Amino acid sequence: xxxxxxxxxxxxxxxxxxxxxxxxxxxxxxxxxxxxxxxxxxxxxxxxxxxxxxxxxxxxxxxxxxxxxxxxxxxxxxxxxxxxxxxxxxxxxxxxxxxxxxxxxxxxxxxxxxxxxxxxxxxxxxxxxxxxxxxxxxxxxxxxxxxxxxxxxxxxxxxxxxxxxxxxxxxxxxxxxxxxxxxxxxxxxxxxxxxxxxxxxxxxxxxxxxxxxxxxxxxxxxxxxxxxxxxxxxxxxxxxxxxxxxxxxxxxxxxxxxxxxxxxxxxxxxxxxxxxxxxxxxxxxxxxxxxxxxxxxxxxxxxxxxxxxxxxxxxxxxxxxxxxxxxxxxxxxxxxxxxxxxxxxxxxxxxxxxxxxxxxxxxxxxxxxxxxxxxxxxxxxxxxxxxxxxxxxxxxxxxxxxxxxxxxxxxxxxxxxxxxxxxxxxxxxxxxxxxxxxxxxxxxxxxxxxxxxxxxxxxxxxxxxxxxxxxxxxxxxxxxxxxxxxxxxxxxxxxxxxxxxxxxxxxxxxxxxxxxxxxxxxxxxxxxxxxxxxxxxxxxxxxxxxxxxxxxxxxxxxxxxxxxxxxxxxxxxxxxxxxxxxxxxxxxxxxxxxxxxxxxxxxxxxxxxxxxxxxxxxxxxxxxxxxxxxxxxxxxxxxxxxxxxxxxxxxxxxxxxxxxxxx
Numbered sequence: 205x206x207x208x209x210x211x212x213x214x215x216x217x218x219x220x221x222x223x224x225x226x227x228x229x230x231x232x233x234x235x236x237x238x239x240x241x242x243x244x245x246x247x248x249x250x251x252x253x254x255x256x257x258x259x260x261x262x263x264x265x266x267x268x269x270x271x272x273x274x275x276x277x278x279x280x281x282x283x284x285x286x287x288x289x290x291x292x293x294x295x296x297x298x299x300x301x302x303x304x305x306x307x308x309x310x311x312x313x314x315x316x317x318x319x320x321x322x323x324x325x326x327x328x329x330x331x332x333x334x335x336x337x338x339x340x341x342x343x344x345x346x347x348x349x350x351x352x353x354x355x356x357x358x359x360x361x362x363x364x365x366x367x368x369x370x371x372x373x374x375x376x377x378x379x380x381x382x383x384x385x386x387x388x389x390x391x392x393x394x395x396x397x398x399x400x401x402x403x404x405x406x407x408x409x410x411x412x413x414x415x416x417x418x419x420x421x422x423x424x425x426x427x428x429x430x431x432x433x434x435x436x437x438x439x440x441x442x443x444x445x446x447x448x449x450x451x452x453x454x455x456x457x458x459x460x461x462x463x464x465x466x467x468x469x470x471x472x473x474x475x476x477x478x479x480x481x482x483x484x485x486x487x488x489x490x491x492x493x494x495x496x497x498x499x500x501x502x503x504x505x506x507x508x509x510x511x512x513x514x515x516x517x518x519x520x521x522x523x524x525x526x527x528x529x530x531x532x533x534x535x536x537x538x539x540x541x542x543x544x545x546x547x548x549x550x551x552x553x554x555x556x557x558x559x560x561x562x563x564x565x566x567x568x569x570x571x572x573x574x575x576x577x578x579x580x581x582x583x584x585x586x587x588x589x590x591x592x593x594x595x596x597x598x599x600x601x602x603x604x605x606x607x608x609x610x611x612x613x614x615x616x617x618x619x620x621x622x623x624x625x626x627x628x629x630x631x632x633x634x635x636x637x638x639x640x641x642x643x644x645x646x647x648x649x650x651x652x653x654x655x656x657x658x659x660x661x662x663x664x665x666x667x668x669x670x671x672x673x674x675x676x677x678x679x680x681x682x683x684x685x686x687x688x689x690x691x692x693x694x695x696x697x698x699x700x701x702x703x704x705x706x707x708x709x710x711x712x713x714x715x716x717x718x719x720x721x722x723x724x725x726x727x728x729x730x731x732x733x734x735x736x737x738x739x740x741x742x743x744x745x746x747x748x749x750x751x752x753x754x755x756x757x758x759x760x761x762x763x764x765x766x767x768x769x770x771x772x773x774x775x776x777x778x779x780x781x782x783x784x785x786x787x788x789x790x791x792x793x794x795x796x797x798x799x800x801x802x803x804x805x806x807x808x809x810x811x812x813x814x815x816x817x818x819x820x821x822x823x824x825x826x827x828x829x830x831x832x833x834x835x836x837x838x839x840x841x842x843x844x845x846x847x848x849x850x851x852x853x854x855x856x857x858x859x860x861x862x863x864x865x866x867x
Contacts (some may be wrong), residue, residue, distance in 0.1 A: 220245040237517040242717035250291055250333050255290035262286055272375070337584035339523060344505040344547050344626070345576030348758055350546065351439065351498045352751045355470065359571055362399040367470060370747050372645070373491055375467045377723045377743050379484050380651065386466040386474075389481045390651070392458050393658050394716040396451045401709045403448045404665050404700045407441035409689045411672035415846035441668050442701035452662050459655055481651060482513075489647050492641055499637045503544065506630050508542070509861060512580035519781045519863075521580040539579065548574040554707030575767035576758065619791040620798075622661040627829060627861025629758050629823075631804055632834065635752055635826040643743050647722045654715045661708045734824040741827060750827060757831045769865030779867050787864040798864070803859035817845055817858050 214222035220242040230238055262282035269275035311430045349357060353369035356362070367375070382388035387395070439445055457463050462480040469475055470558035509517070518526060523539075530537045552572040725742025732740060741750075769781045782790075784801035792798050804819035815823065825837035839855070846855040 214242070215246075216243055217242075217736040233576050240862075243296075251293045255286050255293065258286035259283060261289065283317070298805045313739055314485075335530070335537070335585055336538070337526070337581050338538045338540060339518070339579040340582045341539055341548070341577060341579055342505050342572055342578045343546050344502065344509065344510050344630065345574050345758060345763060346546050346548060346550065346710070347498060347502050347505055348629070348678050349550075349755065351502065351637055351756055352497065354752070354755065355551075355553055357553065359547060359551055368496065369491070370751065371468070372487070373640075374744045375745060376484055376487050376491065377647075378467060380477055380481070380647070381720050381723045382465070387487055388465065389458050389479070389484065390654060390719050391718050392463065393455060393481070394653060394712060396458070397658055397661050397709055397712045399451050400448060400661060400665050401705055403444040403451065404442070404668055404702070404705050406444045406701045407668045409440055409691050409699055421580065438670060440673060445841065448665060452665075455658055455662065459658070481655065485648060485651055487510070488644055488651075492644050492648075495637060495641050495644075497643070499634065501546075502630065502634060502637075504542075506787070506861070508580065509578055512578070514783060514786055515782075518579045518581075519769065520573070520575045520577040520579065520682050521609060521767055522781060525770050527615070532549070540582075540583075546578050550574060573853060575764065576626075576763040580814075581661050616848050619788070620782075620787055620793065621779070622769055622865035622867040623793050624762045624765040624769075624863040624865075625757075625786075625859065626762055626863055627804075627859035628831065628834070629754065630861065631822050631859070632754055632826050635823070636746065636754065639738065639827075640743065640746055643722055643741075643746070647719065647743070649696055650715055650719045650722065654712065655721065657708065657712045657715055661705065661712060662679055664701055664705045670699060672699045686741060734827075737827050749829060754831045761831055765865060779865055781863050783858050784858050784862050786865070787866050789863065790863055792858075792867055798858055799856035800853055800858065801860045802854075803860050818842070821845065825844055 221238065223239065223244060260413050262279050262285075265279035266276065266283065269279050351369075355368050356366070356372070366372075378386075378388060380388045380390045382391050387850050404667055441448060454463075459479070459481050462478045462483065464476050464478050467472050467477055527537050550572060552570045670689075672692055673689045674692040675689050697703060707784055721740075721742065723743050725745045726740040728737070766781065769779060784798060788798050788801060790798055802818040803816060804822055805813050808814050820840035821838045824841050825834050828834040828837045842855045842857060846852055
């Protein structure tokens with residue numbers, strides 16, 4: 205159809221060339237506009253001719269309508285309409301051309317590439333006479349110590365005397381489940397519940413006074429007056445009623461009012477305090493809140509270290525060197541704190557072995573400075589900071605080789621003398637803290653279950669009643685009639701609902717055992733899966749065995765290397781602290797090459813934070829005691845996953861936030 209349209213011979217009209225003329229000579233980009241111009245002009249001429257025809261036709265009708273008023277009106281209206289139509293067509297064209305001739309010139313200009321002008325280059329400001337640097341302090345090590353506080357290390361010491369956090373949590377736990385002969389609150393509730401059950405077993409219908417219609421039935425049990433009476437009066441538990449009331453009062457004291465129990469002070473000495481299970485629940489909730497607050501601080505500290513530009517991140521030792529250099533140049537340095545209540549000045553601890561063979565810090569009188577602290581330059585005019593190359597060309601080549609090939613090409617100049625596994629320590633701390641929080645929250649729930657179970661047991665014991673007994677007259681030999689009482693037919697268990705009491709006691713004992721397992725943990729065989737380890741781990745073993753190892757690794761494996769890795773002249777560093785990415789390709793202590801730097805978490809396609817395969821191995825191994833066992837466990841896990849996933853790079857992962865002291 206389009207082909208035939210193009211073959212039509214269009215009429216010629218003033219003001220526009222017909223298509224058969226411009227198709228042969230016009231540029232391709234002008235053809236569409238020429239078509240539009242021709243059609244627009246053709247429409248105007250056609251409308252004008254049509255209006256003229258209608259005008260002539262109306263005139264003829266008017267001439268032949270003489271003597272016909274109706275026809276004359278119709279003809280006159282047609283003449284007027286045709287006239288106004290013609291006037292409208294002509295005036296619209298004239299108006300458009302008068303306002304702007306471009307309205308009637310239909311032409312599409314050819315497209316041209318946009319001209320983009322680049323902004324002028326902004327040169328960095330020239331170095332002025334006085335340089336400034338503002339550095340933000342991030343004391344991640346002190347945050348970890350505040351999380352796992354084994355002694356009050358704050359300097360100066362706080363005015364309010366408080367126990368260290370780990371001791372507080374241990375005392376809360378031991379207040380619930382005691383140690384050795386010292387009974388805890390849950391222990392006492394369990395024992396008192398067992399007593400209540402035993403006391404209810406001593407309730408007998410034989411202890412009640414039969415209810416008879418006649419005080420003396422007479423010889424031969426005349427009329428059998430007693431036998432017709434269901435029920436008895438008095439108390440079937442009168443022999444043990446005082447004991448039952450005492451046990452119930454003790455339960456109320458244990459749960460709400462408070463009883464005396466044994467706890468320990470910072471020096472391990474026993475002391476007696478008065479507390480209740482409800483009070484200990486309040487303490488538990490408070491400690492959970494504190495743990496969550498400090499865990500959040502640690503996560504923010506980790507994020508700060510990750511996001512600080514690598515050339516702007518300094519250890520405390522490097523910051524001191526930088527500060528000395530600035531002072532020598534009469535420049536200005538300023539430091540700012542993220543948290544005013546965290547000081548890098550603190551009372552150092554001395555490590556001793558606890559009863560589990562783990563290292564445990566105890567307070568000393570020495571004041572130290574925490575060198576496991578980072579500073580990030582966040583502002584200032586300083587531009588010429590020392591520029592450290594993250595990798596030499598030989599290091600880049602080495603990172604592509606196997607470990608056997610690396611030994612042939614690497615020199616001692618590429619060896620890093622010390623390692624500070626900051627990322628590993630932070631990750632272990634986060635996971636252990638979260639497990640401790642989870643255990644304490646479960647403990648809180650179980651304590652509430654125990655209180656509810658004890659209350660229900662007491663309610664069942666209170667149902668022991670003479671209404672469950674049956675009165676009758678017993679005819680003795682010789683004709684004497686004696687009043688008796690026994691279990692009613694519908695209450696064969698006697699005056700107490702023994703089955704329900706037994707079942708409720710078992711529930712109390714089960715909850716008590718669950719609380720004990722949460723606090724003390726279950727015995728491990730050494731063959732547990734990672735999930736089973738988490739389930740069997742208790743609050744006390746976490747505090748006494750796992751946490752001390754993390755604190756010891758923090759001191760020896762992180763704080764000391766970061767202290768020792770610094771040069772006296774900040775402007776001419778001979779060795780510096782590099783993170784994993786900067787040190788990639790170098791040899792770390794132990795002779796292995798830093799091949800790949802891995803993260804514990806990453807973002808999925810939806811932007812959600814998920815754990816990586818590398819992180820899965822950390823999840824399996826964070827309860828290992830000490831960094832050596834932890835690393836051995838992680839490496840074994842990575843080797844297995846690398847084989848399953850056919851990804852050999854995975855087995856060569858190093859934590860992205862580990863740091864190395866390299867030349």
